[in-house]
Amino acid sequence: MKRAVQALLAVVFLALAVLAIFTGRTGRDAENRIDLVPRPGAATVFRKEATLRNVTKGPIVYTLLPGPGRTAPRTRTLAVGGVDRIATDLPVEISFDNGRRTTTYLVHPGRPYSFRYDESRVIRVYPGSHGRQDAADLAPFVPTPPEVVARMLEVAAIGPEDVVYDLGCGDGRMVIAAAKTRGARGVGIELDAALVEQCRAAAKREGVGNLVRFLHMDAAKARLTDATALVLYLLPESLEALAPLFERDLRPGVRIVSHDYKIPGWDDRIVHTEVLPAEVDRDHRVILYRMPEKR
Ligand SMILES: C[S@@+](CC[C@H](N)C(=O)[O-])C[C@H]1O[C@@H](n2cnc3c(N)ncnc32)[C@H](O)[C@@H]1O
Structure with a gap:
């Protein structure tokens, strides 16, 4: 009798689990x-x-x-x-x-x-936040003004030898500008599928489709080992959450240039910081880091 009840419970549990999987509802x-x-x-x-x-x-x-x-x-x-x-x-x-x-x-x-x-x-x-449970929520989509993008690329001395990553690349403007104005290769990572489509269309339109690529994925799960520079516009708590990824993947000397927000706890790695005059809409801060030698 006990066995029969146990078997029945197991069948019911299995049926519920299968139902949950097929309806996508945990x-x-x-x-x-x-x-x-x-x-x-x-x-x-x-x-x-x-x-x-x-x-x-x-x-x-x-x-x-x-x-x-x-x-x-x-x-x-x-x-x-x-x-x-x-x-x-x-x-x-x-x-x-x-x-x-x-x-x-x-x-x-x-x-x-x-x-x-x-x-x-x-x-x-x-x-603009993606509301997904399986991915880090790094920031809503707020694009960096073109003047600020240009200054970030200048401050980081981006050139044709660089591979520039933007984690949470929005409409792709940073890596597209890095390719178009400085001849760099670029990788943009974005979770929002509609924005990824925009990025790919913009890269084609701007004639840099051969230099940049866009990945539709959670940037927190990316491999950054071939990056020589990162351009970022993410919230401080997201930068803090991504810091272990930077430590794991980035080689000594890699530059990280961040719009507005500092990476918490990384002040000793700052090599340059400036505030752009509020000619656009408001003040914009640009902070440049350089990865140190591995300890
Ligand atoms: C503040 S916007 C910056 C856009 C672009 N980098 C710029 O500066 O113009 C942040 C972007 O990160 C994206 N994002 C948020 N969480 C993400 C995640 N886990 N993986 C990839 N992209 C993400 C958002 O969809 C948004 O487009």
Whole structure:
């Protein structure tokens, strides 16, 4: 009898596991899917989802405000690193207390967002983050102005002998400029598939398709052993998270030039820093590092 019950439980467990694999829903994902207007019997009511990812260092409590078809607010707690998937075909208002005041944001279906810190360590909702659980969330897409790109390449003395990597390359402008203006080869790594398409089209348009390539992958999983220079525009916590990768793969003498943000704990490797005058939109900082001899 005991054996029969055990066998039955094993079969049920296996069936549930197979179901989870085929529907792509782990327990955690399912728990984080929020159907705003659940309709009994309908497995998929909405075609789209807005994803909200928590890349802060603490849980986030936020409220989904009432909207079309829903009268009551719903309060959620999103764990560190967690992703909520809000199934909706209409924009949804969310609000949360960022420690200073209650702020409200409109999140749109089909787009990813993240809760992350701004430069003053205040938590805000940022668009453009990928909202994926299997990849590092390095920064939302905010392009570096062309004048700043040009100065970064100049400061790092990029030339035809260089292989320039941009981790989180956005629309590819940094490696494309490195190829076009300095004859360097380049590798851009980007997680957003639509941006990778843009990069490849832009490289072709600019006539540097033979010098640059773009990889659609998580930059945190990249191999950088052939890089002679990195150009970066990532958040400080992302630079900190990537630092072990730099230590592992980069050879002595490799230059790293970063837009705006320093690599935490690397001040002794800075060889140059400058603030570009605010002629573009605001001040932009350029920081140049050089990899030391291996200890
Ligand atoms: C601040 S933008 C910088 C774009 C470009 N480097 C520039 O300076 O114009 C950061 C980029 O990193 C991408 N990104 C975020 N997480 C990533 C990851 N794990 N792997 C690759 N790219 C990522 C984002 O999609 C975004 O395009």
